[in-house]
Amino acid sequence: MTKIIIGRYIPGSALIYKFDARGKLLVTFLFVFAIFLANNWPTYLVATLYTGLAIMGTGLRAHVFWDGVKPMVLLILFTSALQLFFSTGGTVYFHWWGLWLTSTGIVNAIFIFLRFTLIILISTVMTVTTQPLAISDAMEWLLTPLKWVGVPVAQLALVMSIALRFVPTLFDETLKIMNAQKARGADFNSGGLIKRSKAIAPLIIPLFISSLEIAVDLATAMEARGYQGTSGRTRYRVLSWQKYDLLNAGAFVVLLILLKVLG
Amino acid sequence: MSIKFKHVSYVYAPATPFEQKGLDDVSFELKENQFIALIGHTGSGKSTLMQHFNALLQPSSGEIALAGHRITPTTKQRDLKTLRQQVSLVFQFPEAQLFESTVLADIAFGPKNFGYTDAEAKKLALKWLEKVGLPKSIANKSPFELSGGQMRRVAIAGVMAYEPAILCLDEPAAGLDPKGRHMMLELFKAYQARGHTVILVTHNMDDVADYADDVLVMEHGRLLRHTTPSEVFKDRAWLLKHGLGQPAASEFAAQLAENGLPLLPQPLTLTALTHRLVAHFKGGE
Amino acid sequence: MEQKDIIKLSQVDFTYPEAEQPAVKALNLTLQAGTWTALIGHNGSGKSTVSKLLDGLLFPTNPDSQIMIAGLPLTPETVWEVRKHVGIVFQNPDHQFVGATVADDVAFGLENRGISRAEMQRRIPAVLAQVGMADYADAEPSHLSGGQKQRVAIAGVLALKPQIMILDEATAMLDPEGRKMVIDIVRKMMVQDHLTIISITHDLDEANLADQVLVLDDGQLIATGTPAEVFQKAALLERSGLALPFFYQLKSELMAQGINIPTTITTETELVAYLCQLNLNM
Numbered sequence: 163m164t165k166i167i168i169g170r171y172i173p174g175s176a177l178i179y180k181f182d183a184r185g186k187l188l189v190t191f192l193f194v195f196a197i198f199l200a201n202n203w204p205t206y207l208v209a210t211l212y213t214g215l216a217i218m219g220t221g222l223r224a225h226v227f228w229d230g231v232k233p234m235v236l237l238i239l240f241t242s243a244l245q246l247f248f249s250t251g252g253t254v255y256f257h258w259w260g261l262w263l264t265s266t267g268i269v270n271a272i273f274i275f276l277r278f279t280l281i282i283l284i285s286t287v288m289t290v291t292t293q294p295l296a297i298s299d300a301m302e303w304l305l306t307p308l309k310w311v312g313v314p315v316a317q318l319a320l321v322m323s324i325a326l327r328f329v330p331t332l333f334d335e336t337l338k339i340m341n342a343q344k345a346r347g348a349d350f351n352s353g354g355l356i357k358r359s360k361a362i363a364p365l366i367i368p369l370f371i372s373s374l375e376i377a378v379d380l381a382t383a384m385e386a387r388g389y390q391g392t393s394g395r396t397r398y399r400v401l402s403w404q405k406y407d408l409l410n411a412g413a414f415v416v417l418l419i420l421l422k423v424l425g
Numbered sequence: 426m427s428i429k430f431k432h433v434s435y436v437y438a439p440a441t442p443f444e445q446k447g448l449d450d451v452s453f454e455l456k457e458n459q460f461i462a463l464i465g466h467t468g469s470g471k472s473t474l475m476q477h478f479n480a481l482l483q484p485s486s487g488e489i490a491l492a493g494h495r496i497t498p499t500t501k502q503r504d505l506k507t508l509r510q511q512v513s514l515v516f517q518f519p520e521a522q523l524f525e526s527t528v529l530a531d532i533a534f535g536p537k538n539f540g541y542t543d544a545e546a547k548k549l550a551l552k553w554l555e556k557v558g559l560p561k562s563i564a565n566k567s568p569f570e571l572s573g574g575q576m577r578r579v580a581i582a583g584v585m586a587y588e589p590a591i592l593c594l595d596e597p598a599a600g601l602d603p604k605g606r607h608m609m610l611e612l613f614k615a616y617q618a619r620g621h622t623v624i625l626v627t628h629n630m631d632d633v634a635d636y637a638d639d640v641l642v643m644e645h646g647r648l649l650r651h652t653t654p655s656e657v658f659k660d661r662a663w664l665l666k667h668g669l670g671q672p673a674a675s676e677f678a679a680q681l682a683e684n685g686l687p688l689l690p691q692p693l694t695l696t697a698l699t700h701r702l703v704a705h706f707k708g709g710e
Numbered sequence: 711m712e713q714k715d716i717i718k719l720s721q722v723d724f725t726y727p728e729a730e731q732p733a734v735k736a737l738n739l740t741l742q743a744g745t746w747t748a749l750i751g752h753n754g755s756g757k758s759t760v761s762k763l764l765d766g767l768l769f770p771t772n773p774d775s776q777i778m779i780a781g782l783p784l785t786p787e788t789v790w791e792v793r794k795h796v797g798i799v800f801q802n803p804d805h806q807f808v809g810a811t812v813a814d815d816v817a818f819g820l821e822n823r824g825i826s827r828a829e830m831q832r833r834i835p836a837v838l839a840q841v842g843m844a845d846y847a848d849a850e851p852s853h854l855s856g857g858q859k860q861r862v863a864i865a866g867v868l869a870l871k872p873q874i875m876i877l878d879e880a881t882a883m884l885d886p887e888g889r890k891m892v893i894d895i896v897r898k899m900m901v902q903d904h905l906t907i908i909s910i911t912h913d914l915d916e917a918n919l920a921d922q923v924l925v926l927d928d929g930q931l932i933a934t935g936t937p938a939e940v941f942q943k944a945a946l947l948e949r950s951g952l953a954l955p956f957f958y959q960l961k962s963e964l965m966a967q968g969i970n971i972p973t974t975i976t977t978e979t980e981l982v983a984y985l986c987q988l989n990l991n992m
Contacts, residue, residue: 368522
């Protein structure tokens, strides 16, 4: 009955969904650096437009993105406030002890605010339009260079995908054990901190044992199905570049050029 | 006193894209001290219904009256602790709920939560350890050293130890061997005979025929029928249409009838079938 | 088709570390290719240990024990070779589902054996169609029923084209519908691919469908034979925590109450026909 959503993926079929996960992950990653090229109004306008287009390309409603920004709002406002009151230069409107309110400060605060918000929005675009499994595959691809220095990237990727696969299973298990203990009169929701942390034992211990059981069963099943480590394995799931990815890359290159030219 | 459901509906994840109807306008009244079977397909709403008996789920609309409690969508959970003591739930594979360091402590967990003193709880635990057919010698062992079948019994003892008036069980014998399965069902039948209500969720139609007085049939979250086993197993075409099986004895009798040997009334159990065949061929009753 | 011995166990002993009693004792066993064998026994009789021994997930603890699978002696050196011929479907549908989706799960075994991607793209849809799961290739396990997950597990085994398929209580956690579907599929595949099936179960009606029934108690074989032969030993089965399938219970009840039933009657259909005939002759 429980169908929980892992990560923040929201099923859809708009343009951005068609982009390859590797492309999206890479662009998200590079965007964080690219945004530092923005240093004046025109460049921030271009970056904002780019982000706006990306959001439109998801075909999702605005509140999805607000949900992405919400948890970070305080941090963004705090950082912006630091810029606002501690930057000097330009016209001074107000000065009291170490606090300055200057024209530069105001502009810097707005820029910082935009920088943070745009980064969060772009990564939200990536996470809501890409399945966790595809993100995990894309990470493996991005980490490929580490293979040469001996990092077991393929194993890590397998571990990650199995972990993702078992999130709903463990979630169901938790719910089931919680209900069973509630039926035996356990109370998880009242009392002080000590009472509550004691009350958690009837939940945590069975869950730990269940997880161990799953791990043992899974290891046996994997061995029976011929798993001998990742060397010599072939791959069924292969990410493949499509014509849409040229659009993704093209748009990002245009962004870079504009930021450079206008900056 | 009875168990009464009045227009009970339940909606999972309301107002989200994942909204789903669990129960749809379910109304029935059960007599107490009976053995009631709850049958239906996987996903028919049996488990959802079961979790309403002790208010682990509360109705989205409608009203439930049982064991002196009234449960509505707005009933507060903290008012339900005494209900949980009177109506107890055993989930599928209940051995997953064991957590204490000893068998005895685990069985005593429920009684202690419901206000028994340590000494009383321990006494009840010992009593039920034996009642479920386990030797006293394992009382101080870790439950995790036991075999799967023994763990199952410890878990069930832990739920019966506070002697609830109503005991609901979801496939309690799943995965047990025939002997273990038989012992388990006899235990519940005996509990019912001593003046308790037993509600058994099951896929096994032979168990329905052998033990139940009353049957609830669920489909797509709705109550399809509420009747006696002999009524529910009478209409083979209806059962087939709803994807439900028949007890083996009824199935066999139906084959006999098709080939020109009808036995009436229709036998539901092996004993009834043999009895009727012997009566038919030997003449005497 | 010529019947050859595909599995041969001689004097197999196995004791778990720290256990006082052996889980399997002096087990001798010969199974023929293309047959269905049901291995029955009460909880803890050693049934699952036998399935693990057959796939080299465990090795006998007695050096004189011998296990031959598909003509190969099973040793730590040959185990990966032997596993190519043996597929197992385990009890818990959720704990053996490795892939993030149905297709990924079927692919897992193929990937382990280094099968080319082109070949996987051919085999995966084919085996999913055989188990009736073709429409679910992209479905995630949390959206499937237990029976559907077990069918995917069977597809995963079939994709590797083994000679032997072991069902290790594979239907124990399913509802009757899921159970029937799994058994029907396995039966069909047994004939089609000339598979050897070993089904570990305590569903006696399921065992009744087998070519051969083996009864295990405390790690020892206490009875072997066709279902008709084994289910005649009612007292023995009862002693080891088992019961009889419905047909044999009915037959023995009727006999006990003076209705004579010829020993030639070994199926429910035959019994129905016999009783109806008896009725006509009255």
